[in-house]
Amino acid sequence: MxxxxxxxxxxxxxxxxxxxxxxxxxxxxxxxAMTARLEAMLKTMAASVLVAIVVSECARGGARDSLAVVAAAALMLATRNPYAAMTAGVAVAAAFSFLEI
Amino acid sequence: MTLTFSGFCKGFRSLSWLAVFLIPFGIAFGAAAVERGIPVAQAIFMSAAVFSAAAQFAALPLWDQGTVLSLVLVVLAVSTRHILLGAALSPWLNQISRTRRLAGLSVLSDPNFAESSAAFERGERDAGRLVGGGAALWLSWVTGSAIGAVAGETFGDLNRFGIDALMVSYFTAMILARWLDRWQGRHTVLPALTAAAVALVGLHLLPAGWNIVAAALAGGAVGGLIHGR
CATH class of the missing domain: 1.20.5 (Single alpha-helices involved in coiled-coils or other helix-helix interfaces)
Structure with missing residues (x-):
């Protein structure tokens, strides 16, 4: 077709x-109708979505993605800069690809 | 809550770097679509109109034999997460006019959701940032798709540059941004652990993407229970 x-x-x-x-x-x-409890649920859901995405990706991607996430987390905690975190994560993933692990 | 052009610019700037680095994803889609036999113009139109990597990639394998209904159902299945994102933003977004809200939500996506919800929790009140961030993402998605559709084969496998880890690194940073700004102690740990557990278990038991929905609902439920009345 x-x-x-x-x-x-x-x-x-x-x-x-x-x-x-x-x-x-x-x-x-x-x-x-919005209640305080419902609002708390919605806001928690927001954080939960991101946690679920990251955790699923680590499970699917294995060591490469998991270490990329760890690197991103470390840089974020150290610098409070999301770009530094993204760079660290991408660098770790690229290193894995380069070393063909 | 407001929605202003100034907010739009803030959001656009905030996500512009991520958007630039997402161009390879668009290229990957454009190349894959054309490889399926989809005309270049249609591939670009799809990215502009649908604006969802998950939905578009999910629809590709069905393109040859799928009916309109099956394509719509597949798109619906992988897009259910948007319902949660919209609901999660509703405490803030539902305070602006319905027209603006319905227009602005057209570019709702994971990264601008992550950026905006973190900003709103910090006290930012301009919903324009959701739209501006979405606009940056849209531009990059359409541009990448166009490049990929026209010249895809020349790039080879882009994952060797680690680009596929970009989004997950950004989401990790956004999760931590909440914690760094306002540590909420036990109120965030238990829901996060619940969401993580449900996501992992659901990864093998549920169809693709549904484990995210289940995890979000579970985490939200725990958050609601902890909160009390």
């Missing part, structure tokens, strides 16, 4: 789907 057949209409449908997920959380919350 010619791969251009799905085409622009399909892409538009995909785009609309993703857009709906982007606004759904906020729209849902605007219809629910």
């Amino acid at each position: 010619d791969a251009s057949v799905p085409g622009y209409a399909t892409i538009a449908a995909m785009a609309l789907t993703v857009y709906v997920t982007r606004i759904a959380g906020s729209e849902l919350m605007s219809r629910i």
Whole structure:
């Protein structure tokens, strides 16, 4: 099948789907009464998402990604600079690739 | 809460370096899409309209035999995390006008979510930064996709430069940024451990991406329980 057949209409449908997920959380919350506990839950959820992403990536990527995360964490704690952290993580990952571990 | 151009600029600047280094990811998508037989213009349009690496990469293997419905369902499945991100930002975002909110959320993504939520917890009140950060990411994603679609094969495997560790390093930094700004003691440790545990267990038991959703819900639930009334 010619791969251009799905085409622009399909892409538009995909785009609309993703857009709906982007606004759904906020729209849902605007219809629910906010309590202090609910707000605490939402804010904790924010941190939890990032923890989950990082942990999953370490599990999937093994030593290379895990050490990159450790390096990023170390630099962030030492310098409070996210760019230093990113550089450290990328450098460690690149070193692993270079040494073909 | 407000949403101003000044905030937009702050957010744009804040994420501009990350965005530049994310261009290789866009290149990877553009090259992969064209390799699947997708016309260059459609590949670029997809990145501009969908603006989601996860959804776009997930849809690629289905491109030949998939129906519109199956493509939409795959995109929906990998995008459910956005619902959580939007809900997590709602304590702040729902204070601005609905029109601005619905427009600004169009560029919601993990990195600008991470940057904005950390900023809002520090006391920043301009939601423009979410949009500005998203704009930087969008520009880099579309630019990278265009380069990849047109000239992909020339680059080879970009992972040898460690670029694939960029996002996870940034997220690590954002997690710690919260702690450094306002150490909340036991209130953050238990939910974080819960989220980590659920994420790991779910990685093998649940379909791709759903372990993140489950982990976020579990961490949030623990945070709500600890908080008390």
